[in-house]
Amino acid sequence: MKERLRYRNARNLVFKFFVIVFTLISVVPLVLLILYIFKQGISVINWNFFTSLPKPVGEIGGGIFNALVGSLLIILVATMMAVPFGVTTGMYFSENSRNWVYKLAHLSVDVLQGIPSIVIGIIIYLWLVKPFGKFSAFSGSVALSFMMLPSIIKSTEETLKLVPHALKEASLSLGVPYYKTMLRVVMPAGISGILNGVILGVARVAGETAPLLFTAFGNPFLSLNIFKPMASLPLIIFNYAISPYDEWHRLAWGASFILVSMVLILNILTKLTEKRWKVQF
Amino acid sequence: MEGTILKTEDFNAWFGSTQVLKNLNISIAKHKITAIMGPSGCGKSTFIRCINRMHELNQNATTTGKIYLDGQNIYEQNPTILRRHIGMVFQNPNPFNTMSIYQNVIAGYTLNGYKLNRAERDVVVEESLENAALWDEVKDNLHKKGTFLSGGQQQRLCIARSLAMKPEILLLDEPTSALDPISTAKIEELLFGLKQSYTIIIVTHNIQQAARISDFSAFFYLGEVSEWDETKTIFTNPKNIQTQNYITGRFG
Amino acid sequence: MQLQVQQTRIIRRLKIREALFHKTLSLSAIILIILLFCMFLTLLVSSLPSIKALGLKFIYGNTWDPVSGEFGALSFLVGTLLTSLLALLISTPFSLTIGLFLGEYYPKGWFSALLKNAVELLAGIPSVIYGFWGIYFIVPIVRSLEMKLGAPPIGVGIFTASLVLSIMIIPFSASLIRLVISMVPVTLKEAAYSLGATRFEVIRYIIIPYIRSGLSAGILLALGRALGETMAVTMLIGNTQALPHSLFATGDTMASVIANQFTEATGKVYFSALIEIGLFLFVVTTIINIIGRNIIKRFES
Ligand SMILES: Nc1ncnc2c1ncn2[C@@H]1O[C@H](COP(=O)(O)OP(=O)(O)O)[C@@H](O)[C@H]1O
Ligand SMILES: [Mg+2]
Numbered sequence: 001m002k003e004r005l006r007y008r009n010a011r012n013l014v015f016k017f018f019v020i021v022f023t024l025i026s027v028v029p030l031v032l033l034i035l036y037i038f039k040q041g042i043s044v045i046n047w048n049f050f051t052s053l054p055k056p057v058g059e060i061g062g063g064i065f066n067a068l069v070g071s072l073l074i075i076l077v078a079t080m081m082a083v084p085f086g087v088t089t090g091m092y093f094s095e096n097s098r099n100w101v102y103k104l105a106h107l108s109v110d111v112l113q114g115i116p117s118i119v120i121g122i123i124i125y126l127w128l129v130k131p132f133g134k135f136s137a138f139s140g141s142v143a144l145s146f147m148m149l150p151s152i153i154k155s156t157e158e159t160l161k162l163v164p165h166a167l168k169e170a171s172l173s174l175g176v177p178y179y180k181t182m183l184r185v186v187m188p189a190g191i192s193g194i195l196n197g198v199i200l201g202v203a204r205v206a207g208e209t210a211p212l213l214f215t216a217f218g219n220p221f222l223s224l225n226i227f228k229p230m231a232s233l234p235l236i237i238f239n240y241a242i243s244p245y246d247e248w249h250r251l252a253w254g255a256s257f258i259l260v261s262m263v264l265i266l267n268i269l270t271k272l273t274e275k276r277w278k279v280q281f
Numbered sequence: 282m283e284g285t286i287l288k289t290e291d292f293n294a295w296f297g298s299t300q301v302l303k304n305l306n307i308s309i310a311k312h313k314i315t316a317i318m319g320p321s322g323c324g325k326s327t328f329i330r331c332i333n334r335m336h337e338l339n340q341n342a343t344t345t346g347k348i349y350l351d352g353q354n355i356y357e358q359n360p361t362i363l364r365r366h367i368g369m370v371f372q373n374p375n376p377f378n379t380m381s382i383y384q385n386v387i388a389g390y391t392l393n394g395y396k397l398n399r400a401e402r403d404v405v406v407e408e409s410l411e412n413a414a415l416w417d418e419v420k421d422n423l424h425k426k427g428t429f430l431s432g433g434q435q436q437r438l439c440i441a442r443s444l445a446m447k448p449e450i451l452l453l454d455e456p457t458s459a460l461d462p463i464s465t466a467k468i469e470e471l472l473f474g475l476k477q478s479y480t481i482i483i484v485t486h487n488i489q490q491a492a493r494i495s496d497f498s499a500f501f502y503l504g505e506v507s508e509w510d511e512t513k514t515i516f517t518n519p520k521n522i523q524t525q526n527y528i529t530g531r532f533g
Numbered sequence: 534m535q536l537q538v539q540q541t542r543i544i545r546r547l548k549i550r551e552a553l554f555h556k557t558l559s560l561s562a563i564i565l566i567i568l569l570f571c572m573f574l575t576l577l578v579s580s581l582p583s584i585k586a587l588g589l590k591f592i593y594g595n596t597w598d599p600v601s602g603e604f605g606a607l608s609f610l611v612g613t614l615l616t617s618l619l620a621l622l623i624s625t626p627f628s629l630t631i632g633l634f635l636g637e638y639y640p641k642g643w644f645s646a647l648l649k650n651a652v653e654l655l656a657g658i659p660s661v662i663y664g665f666w667g668i669y670f671i672v673p674i675v676r677s678l679e680m681k682l683g684a685p686p687i688g689v690g691i692f693t694a695s696l697v698l699s700i701m702i703i704p705f706s707a708s709l710i711r712l713v714i715s716m717v718p719v720t721l722k723e724a725a726y727s728l729g730a731t732r733f734e735v736i737r738y739i740i741i742p743y744i745r746s747g748l749s750a751g752i753l754l755a756l757g758r759a760l761g762e763t764m765a766v767t768m769l770i771g772n773t774q775a776l777p778h779s780l781f782a783t784g785d786t787m788a789s790v791i792a793n794q795f796t797e798a799t800g801k802v803y804f805s806a807l808i809e810i811g812l813f814l815f816v817v818t819t820i821i822n823i824i825g826r827n828i829i830k831r832f833e834s
Binding site: 164166167169170171172173174175176177178180181184185188189 | 364369378
């Protein structure tokens with residue numbers, strides 16, 4: 001009996017040890033990854049890196065100005081398209097449930113969230129690139145906006161459901177029309193939650209490469225015309241990473257560093273909005 | 282009755298298939314305080330939420346019958362517009378948490394898109410807060426958020442918000458049940474002062490409160506008005522056995 | 534009279550706006566449904582030339598030769614399954630222990646908070662960066678491993694792709710597993726503890742059986758992720774259109790072949806065959822997603 005107890009306790013300890021060790025091991029790649037990008041990226045970064053265009057093969061230096069501008073522009077346009085649509089859909093979800101539109105639309109959001117990004121790229125190519133015969137930043141934005149939608153819709157729905165019913169009643173009892181109550185009382189009360197979803201969505205697509213391959217396509221020059229091909233950070237990383245030139249690899253490391261920093265900052269931003277939103281009620 | 286402002290006629294209300302108000306026929310006197318009493322679940326809240334047509338916002342909620350306000354059936358009017366003439370104060374204070382005290386008071390105007398200039402706004406805010414007996418306590422903090430006030434102050438802010446719209450009727454649904462005795466006394470006092478210019482319908486759980494402040498009382502039982510009369514009469518000479526039991530504290 | 538007219542106008546305007554608002558909301562939900570349906574339809578219609586021309590040979594054929602017009606996707610199917618399953622195999626022990634660590638052993642405390650954030654960060658790093666890092670960091674390691682094992686030291690291949698893929702899906706499945714572990718009723722665990730069970734026994738005999746369905750859903754959803762993962766795999770798998778003969782061999786997945794060949798696909802059937810691969814991915818991940826989510830939902834209630 002005593003023997004048995006000792007065995008059981010030992011087994012318990014061994015398992016705990018095993019859990020801790022495995023957990024610690026899984027943190028290792030993260031640390032390695034971050035350190036590696038930091039190490040490789042930081043040496044590339046200087047003022048010139050931000051403000052100049054990539055140089056042709058064989059020339060030293062150059063920067064990622066076009067990709068930086070392109071990424072920001074593509075994401076901005078995507079956000080501008082996804083936010084209104086996502087918020088109205090999320091609002092519909094928060095106000096209606098159990099009817100067939102709700103169920104089917106909810107299923108659509110889940111499905112959308114699961115579609116591989118490369119498949120979204122194909123679809124948008126077929127919708128917006130092939131018919132017009134040219135790649136465009138705009139089609140890239142559309143692809144990314146689809147990928148942002150689920151997080152915007154879901155956080156809008158969840159936040160608005162959390163807004164106290166009493167607030168809505170207070171407004172309605174003042175004779176404020178329903179639409180104004182939703183737009184000017186309920187939505188402001190949940191604004192940081194919605195914002196949280198938007199930032200989450202931006203963070204999700206900021207590094208997406210696959211859906212841009214056949215849409216925004218990339219561009220070695222600076223372009224501000226959203227109906228033309230445009231460079232972007234993830235695309236430049238991909239193209240330079242698989243190229244055989246060391247100088248391009250250096251640029252890709254710098255771009256990776258910038259991209260990871262952006263994602264990191266967006267991550268922290270979501271944490272902050274999450275906190276504020278939780279304190280509010 | 283002399284000076285009736287509101288009158289129900291064969292009024293019924295349902296949640297889905299359960300009937301919660303049955304054949305209501307009752308008149309409310311103008312510029313008086315009417316107290317609605319009755320055991321919990323008897324339909325008091327539902328009744329006053331029918332008066333400003335908030336009841337129908339619930340899913341599957343329906344009504345039949347008529348409610349006349351100044352001789353006009355409110356169920357033939359636009360509910361949104363109607364609510365601008367009928368103020369409502371809820372059980373738990375619900376100031377708009379994103380707005381300052383000042384903004385809360387004039388919320389009915391701003392949210393409805395009424396244009397007031399600065400001076401007019403100031404007048405409305407001061408007047409309403411005075412009427413709600415809150416002005417002296419908040420006049421130096423008008424631009425702070427309303428949520429940092431005490432519960433009683435928040436409730437008076439909500440009253441001020443309703444009064445700002447100059448409603449014909451003020452509905453209060455157990456406005457003091459979440460408050461301490463001192464805040465309760467303050468609100469009772471202020472309601473007493475308000476009846477010169479407003480018709481007040483107050484749902485209360487508290488028999489003493491009804492006796493203290495109301496001119497008329499209605500006693501609800503299982504969705505029916507089992508008795509309504511002048512408060513004096515109800516408390517001294519109730520005709521109905523349920524009423525008698527209730528006010529003597531035998532149930533509810 | 535004037536007032537009456539004005540009042541009627543106000544009410545009319547109000548009604549129109551209310552109706553417009555409600556229409557806008559329900560319209561967005563309906564548009565979303567239609568868009569999703571159109572996505573599927575687009576893929577289906579654009580795959581038709583290939584479906585007609587190739588039929589079932591598309592699935593069992595393993596020759597992918599645009600020059601001769603033969604398009605058998607078997608090697609990509611195998612490549613996808615192999616990398617995804619291998620990645621699951623490598624990652625599951627880690628996700629499970631992280632789930633146990635955060636959900637059962639140390640739900641609170643600064644280290645757990647740090648770990649949770651780290652895991653979230655890991656999930657947020659773009660795929661293309663994992664790929665790039667893999668080329669520089671993992672490939673040399675695998676190459677030296679291959680040299681020791683006597684395999685051709687290519688570095689890239691199925692194994693390398695799976696390894697990086699497994700790192701990428703750990704955060705996702707770990708957070709799902711943590712979620713289901715945290716949903717085990719405390720009373721159940723306390724009952725076992727009061728009978729003198731050790732923590733290991735509680736995990737082994739109470740928690741694991743309780744979360745079995747949730748656990749399988751978590752793994753299923755992770756598989757859905759892995760199947761469609763594109764960039765890192767494309768950069769690390771070696772891009773060879775042939776059946777892989779060993780774990781260290783190069784290959785291609787469905788996603789990687791699309792990424793590599795889509796923009797240069799000339800010829801109707803070639804182009805259409807790539808879209809058919811996309812359709813296949815769409816359908817498979819959708820089914821996996823719906824099943825996985827339903828299991829989790831049922832588990833939650
Ligand atoms: N949202 C609702 N859905 C269904 N039934 C309700 C709802 N609200 C109240 N009821 C029912 O209607 C009846 C009257 O409720 P209410 O008017 O709130 O009573 P009171 O305010 O007198 O306590 C109760 O039996 C209650 O259960
Ligand atoms: Mg009530």
